[in-house]
Amino acid sequence: MEGLSKHYSATKKVIDIHLVINKSEIFALCGGNGAGKSTLIKMLTGMMKPTTGKVLLEGRDLDLRSHEYKKQFSYMPDEMLFPRHLTGREVLAFFARLRGIGDDKVNDALQQVGLFEVRDTQIKHYSKGMQQRLSLAQALLPDVPLRILDEPTNGLDPFWVFRFKEIIQEEKRQGKTIFFTTHILSLVEELADRAAFLEEGQLKLCDTVDSLVHQNGIYIPLEKIFFKSPS
Amino acid sequence: MRHIAKQQITLLMRSHWLTGFGLLFSSLAVMVTFLGNTGGSGFDGFNRMTASLLNINLLLIPLLSLLIGSLFLSGEKEDRGLLLLLTYPVSPWSVIIGKYIGLFVAVWSVLTFGYGAALLVIFFSGAGVSVSLLFLFYLYSLMLAAIFLSLSLVIGIFAKSRFQALGISLIIWAFLVLFYEFLIMGLSLLLWKQWLLPMLTVSIFLNPIELIRVQSILSLDGATVFGPRLYDLTIWADGVTGKTLFIFAFLLWMLLPVIFSVYRLKRGVADEE
Numbered sequence: 001m002e003g004l005s006k007h008y009s010a011t012k013k014v015i016d017i018h019l020v021i022n023k024s025e026i027f028a029l030c031g032g033n034g035a036g037k038s039t040l041i042k043m044l045t046g047m048m049k050p051t052t053g054k055v056l057l058e059g060r061d062l063d064l065r066s067h068e069y070k071k072q073f074s075y076m077p078d079e080m081l082f083p084r085h086l087t088g089r090e091v092l093a094f095f096a097r098l099r100g101i102g103d104d105k106v107n108d109a110l111q112q113v114g115l116f117e118v119r120d121t122q123i124k125h126y127s128k129g130m131q132q133r134l135s136l137a138q139a140l141l142p143d144v145p146l147r148i149l150d151e152p153t154n155g156l157d158p159f160w161v162f163r164f165k166e167i168i169q170e171e172k173r174q175g176k177t178i179f180f181t182t183h184i185l186s187l188v189e190e191l192a193d194r195a196a197f198l199e200e201g202q203l204k205l206c207d208t209v210d211s212l213v214h215q216n217g218i219y220i221p222l223e224k225i226f227f228k229s230p231s
Numbered sequence: 232m233r234h235i236a237k238q239q240i241t242l243l244m245r246s247h248w249l250t251g252f253g254l255l256f257s258s259l260a261v262m263v264t265f266l267g268n269t270g271g272s273g274f275d276g277f278n279r280m281t282a283s284l285l286n287i288n289l290l291l292i293p294l295l296s297l298l299i300g301s302l303f304l305s306g307e308k309e310d311r312g313l314l315l316l317l318t319y320p321v322s323p324w325s326v327i328i329g330k331y332i333g334l335f336v337a338v339w340s341v342l343t344f345g346y347g348a349a350l351l352v353i354f355f356s357g358a359g360v361s362v363s364l365l366f367l368f369y370l371y372s373l374m375l376a377a378i379f380l381s382l383s384l385v386i387g388i389f390a391k392s393r394f395q396a397l398g399i400s401l402i403i404w405a406f407l408v409l410f411y412e413f414l415i416m417g418l419s420l421l422l423w424k425q426w427l428l429p430m431l432t433v434s435i436f437l438n439p440i441e442l443i444r445v446q447s448i449l450s451l452d453g454a455t456v457f458g459p460r461l462y463d464l465t466i467w468a469d470g471v472t473g474k475t476l477f478i479f480a481f482l483l484w485m486l487l488p489v490i491f492s493v494y495r496l497k498r499g500v501a502d503e504e
Contacts, residue, residue, distance in 0.1 A: 065497075070319060078311075081309075081310035081312070085242065094238050098235075098316075099319065
């Protein structure tokens with residue numbers, strides 16, 4: 001991301017980012033409410049037009065709204081609500097067809113997030129966590145190099161947070177790059193290779209998680225680093 | 232586009248909206264056909280039954296098309312489904328046209344069911360209602376649905392929530408169906424006499440409901456209801472130029488909102504949030 005910024009007016013600039021994400025790494029973006037995480041995700045996924053800047057994908061400057069760019073990533077939105085009257089399988093099959101993916105992959109994705117048994121149940125009977133898992137399955141469907149996940153563990157119970165970490169590690173082993181946002185810093189410590197902290201639209205810290213939490217051989221939790229008091 | 236249209240049809244078919252609309256429209260169409268037959272006032276041309284059926288069409292179809300289209304689209308936006316769709320390698324054209332086709336097919340099925348039910352009543356009651364007349368009404372109903380579903384897309388794309396979409400839809404419907412006539416009547420009182428006919432002619436094209444209303448009445452040879460002062464208008468509107476302009480205006484009303492919705496989607500619906 002090179003100078004990616006969004007201005008709502010001449011004076012109101014909400015985000016200004018220079019960031020490099022390496023291939024096959026798990027990158028976590030942290031920040032409080034209103035820090036600009038969602039705005040960044042919207043620009044990164046082509047939903048919002050940046051005022052300035054560009055996104056280079058393996059050195060190539062692609063139009064963020066082009067099909068070519070959109071074929072390079074999958075996206076899991078924050079708190080997605082799927083149509084109540086459709087079944088989990090129907091929802092995934094729809095998204096799969098949009099990318100020309102077959103039904104076998106749909107079943108695989110449902111198995112992966114533990115929804116295969118309830119695949120023919122209407123979404124209205126799904127809990128929040130189940131919908132979140134379905135959203136994750138939707139993002140896991142295509143074989144794309146980059147996965148962008150917005151608050152992926154929201155609403156997941158501890159077992160599924162654990163499974164989520166396993167799934168993401170497996171994705172990394174398969175060479176996928178994972179970019180996710182979260183409020184949960186313990187998740188960042190356990191899962192991410194690198195992390196950045198966003199505050200008022202600016203990157204305050206960006207380094208490997210190891211370097212961040214181990215300073216002079218002493219372990220310092222991320223929350224102490226990110227939320228260091230001015231004194 | 233095909234997958235989006237299919238998905239939209241499935242969603243609508245499973246919602247209670249369409250069932251409710253279907254039942255309401257069918258029962259009203261059957262009732263009007265049945266009661267219209269009992270008056271003995273003749274069944275060709277513009278009579279009690281056709282006037283009632285025309286009113287049902289002009290009141291109900293715009294309202295329900297606006298509501299169904301705008302609420303579904305704004306709801307999808309609110310639930311983030313639309314935003315997710317835009318991260319897929321599908322063009323805004325495919326999204327909008329797919330949704331439009333899906334909505335139209337769903338409303339078309341309801342109208343077909345309603346008119347089919349009315350036709351059955353006519354058949355079993357042995358009434359002398361012209362089938363071609365009913366077919367004409369069916370055609371105008373579809374045109375109304377085509378226009379108002381197209382408008383509903385714009386409302387759905389612009390509205391930030393279902394409630395806002397509901398409010399905008401109701402305001403637009405009330406303006407076009409109820410207040411527009413008063414506005415034109417008020418204007419006609421202020422204008423010179425020689426400006427009256429051109430103003431009324433233009434006013435027909437500026438409101439799709441009036442456009443369909445006038446064409447329906449003219450098609451039923453009911454030009455007399457407009458009165459002697461508008462005789463020139465009826466002659467002109469019923470001629471080749473009038474019919475051509477009618478089709479042109481219909482296409483504009485149907486296509487412009489679709490194009491506008493695509494343009495808005497291309498700019499990015501997330502930009503406004």
